[in-house]
Amino acid sequence: MADLVIEREILIEAPAEVVWRTVTEPDQMSQWFADRVELVVEPGAHGYMGFGDQGGPVVVETVDPPNRFSFRWNHPGGEEPVAGNSMLVEFTLTPEGGERTRLRVTESGHELRDWPEAEKERYADEHRGGWAEFLDRLAGLLAERQSG
């Protein structure tokens, strides 16, 4: 089980094949993602994403057109990105009729490999909305305690 950081989705008035090309083709990616995208859309392919004067390597993980595309990034330079040292960005495209696609993106981090099963389940319950909701809840709880 991976550690869900964030999950967002959007409904797009276009068929999955069109959305797929927008999400995966490097010249289109550079319009919505990084300034510089060097990527071959093949599982295991190593690429690069540049953001202004910053940037870093990415490694493609899943390519399953037109439904699933994922890559790993934010791993230490020189190391092979695996679960535990990198973030996994995953796009899921779900057709809703012929002309509409639901696009979901998740970003997740560490694998909870060493945890006992019961703890993993509790963690999954607490983090269903990702860290954003988790931290929000903590901050709210703390404010409540401090004022009360």
Place this chain on the structure above:
Amino acid sequence: MTAQPDDELWSAIADPSRRRVLDLLVSNGGVSASWLAGRVPFSRQAVSKHLVVLEEVGLVSRRKQGREVLYHVVGDRLDEATRAMTDLAAQWDRRLDTIKRIAEATHAGAKEKKRRGPDPK
């Protein structure tokens, strides 16, 4: 690389075990390392290491009370972390909005072309 404002804060929170420690500290107020160790699925040494990391980034502070050292969450720092997460969510929302705009424009363009038939030579 993803424009997060504070890399150290980010990597402190990136670890699920440390978030578990944070959660316990928020829910229970000032508690000791051994109290925490009794409530997490990892060792007492691991708890101490996580507390050091959380203290270094300013998310947790320690206070001596009698013979015990008690740990607390620093509210301002937690708020900063929460804002960083909100920013990340907003960043993905902007990206998804742009994908939507591009894909819908591409699709509308293709349909229009089909309606008009092939370009005359």
